[in-house]
Amino acid sequence: MSDAPRMSDHTERFPGAGSLSWRYCGQWRLLTTIGRAIVLETAHPVVGAGVVEFSTYRRHPWRRIEQTLLSLQRLLYQDEADREREAARLRRLHGHIKGVDAQGQAFSGLDPQAQAWVHLTVFDAMVLMCELGGDPLDDERQAELYAEWLLVGRQSGVPASEMPATLEEYRVYFDETVRERLTAGHGVEQLLDALGRLPAPAQLSFVPDAVWSAACSVLGTGIRALVAATLPPSYRERLGERGKVPFGTEAVLSLACRTAAVAGDLLPTRWVYMPLAATYIAAKREAGRGLRRFGARDRSADPAAQLADAFVRILDQTGDGVLSWPDLAALARVFSDRLDLAAVDEEVMYAAFHAWWDELRATADANHDGVVDADEYRVLAEAAPGAAMAALMVRVATAVDRDGDGRIDQADYARLIGSDLASTRRIGWLHAVDTDGDGMVTVEEFAEALRESVLGRARSDTLDYVLGRA
Known part of the structure; x- marks a missing residue:
């Protein structure tokens, strides 16, 4: 029997200021590995079926990442009442995602196994973020972070019985799921295709369409390659051509991740962390010692x-x-x-x-x-x-x-x-x-x-x- 720390070996109190979850989840550099998490989520048959039926990736690939990161911040950094409200919102949202896939199998966004997989891919992304950034978590800190993440999962409504109880059991679960459960179906193809032809995000709406289109062919392909480079090798093989990583991509990824890690040590909190996370971190520190308008109507337009x-x-x-x-x-x-x-x-x-x-x-x-x-x-x-x-x-x-x-x-x-x-x-x-x-x-x-x-x-x-x- 494994002697790895179980969740009960760590505090049952929800992770707060000073926890590893607070330290790592809200950092902007999570963007270096969140693509891996979203691909692995989508590769789960239940999640993939929902993506095929309800996806807006083709038109809005940035939105899924934005909403995922915002929801993570709400679940982790807010006060208890706000966390519970966010968890309830997620359950309602996923309750609307249901149907029958191409094989005639019913799927639901509330499938407990799929919920557990989606939640745990974020833990995997945080661990990989640190590894690629040159500040890897040793087994003890991984176990501590994992115990915290189980509590976050329970807060968000993931059944405890669907999440492995120890870090060692999680590692076996992760490898088996990647090897035996994940698919390279249409949902993943749709997601990777979207990454290859990215529309301009809202922050770059001032860039002319022609300029963005020219840059997008290079930028989108590069982003897709970088995401593929973060995926488990066995799953990359299953993706075939879509999973191939051009020469030099891994070196670029390593440089980007290490640069982000160094910047995180040097820059102020408000630049290192996403907005909601930065707000709550600053508020906790203080306790311890702030668009566009609605467009005017243009009756002259065609x-x-x-x-x-x-x-x-x-x-x-x-x-x-x-x-x-x-x-x-x-x-x-x-x-x-x-x-x-x-x-x-x-x-x-x-x-x-x-x-x-x-x-x-x-x-x-x-x-x-x-x-x-x-x-x-x-x-x-x-x-x-x-x-x-x-x-x-x-x-x-x-x-x-x-x-x-x-x-x-x-x-x-x-x-x-x-x-x-x-x-x-x-x-x-x-x-x-x-x-x-x-x-x-x-x-x-x-x-x-x-x-x-x-x-x-x-x-x-x-x-x-x-x-x-x-």
Whole structure:
């Protein structure tokens, strides 16, 4: 029997300031290995089936990484009540991911084995991050970090029975899962293809499309090679051509990881750690001794071009050229996440989006093929909006109005687009959406602005930022 430390050998208290989890999970350099975690997650048959059905990778490859890192920070660094709320949000989110795969097997985002695998791939990414960075964790510190990570998993709802109890048992589990359970299916292919043709992230939206496209062919290929270089050799072989690592890639990866590790020792906390992590770390230290506006309506723009742009950038979340329920489910998911909705409000949000999908199928799907293409949506948009669509926009606007006073103020708006965005930009948005000039944006005005944008009659910087970002 192994004498490796079990979770009970370490403190049962949730990891906080000073823990290894706090030290490593929130660092920006986790980006050097988080790609490995996401690929290995997707290689799990249950997760891969969900990716094939509900993925938005083709259009928004950055979003999965961004949401993963944000959720990790919420689960680890926030106070207990906020951690529990995030865990409940994840359970609700994954509860909407279900279906039947190509082999006729039912899958669910709440599958306990898949949940455990996804959670433990992050532990693997942290250990590899340190190893590649030149500051490897010895067995004792790995065991300590692993015990902490089990507690984080239990907090997020992963059954303890699905996670190996010791570090040694975990290592056997990891190797067996990679060797016997993971696949190189369509979900992984879709993810790796997305890494090879990356759209510009929101922070680089100022770069001209032609310039980014030219750089992307080199950048995307390089990122895919670097991610492949982090994967277990046995799994790289299973990927075939997609898993091949060009000569010199591993040297570049090593240099990048070591540079990130050195920078982490020299730079201030706010640069080394992701925003939420840095905020809580700084707050704990202090206890021990702060966008774009909603675009003004451009009535001079070509309506057809504006509608086509809205269809591609906002509505077609999966990037397959048509609208289907996974597209609208993705929109519901993003709004629910950014507004941090309670369970009952999230269910109402999903129901409102599903009602619009039923309306779209009934009124726009002219050829009855179960999806709505761009031409079918254009015909619909040129007519009067349906009741379900109008009700949906009011539902979204009402959710933004958190205090229920019937108006969208700067605090409400900050929840949607991020409180760190300049207040002057939020004031500019208020002037743009305040159509009657009374100095107040009502829920009705906000809903109308959303509706006009979704119908392609106005350009919304807000929707581009929240829904159109990669």
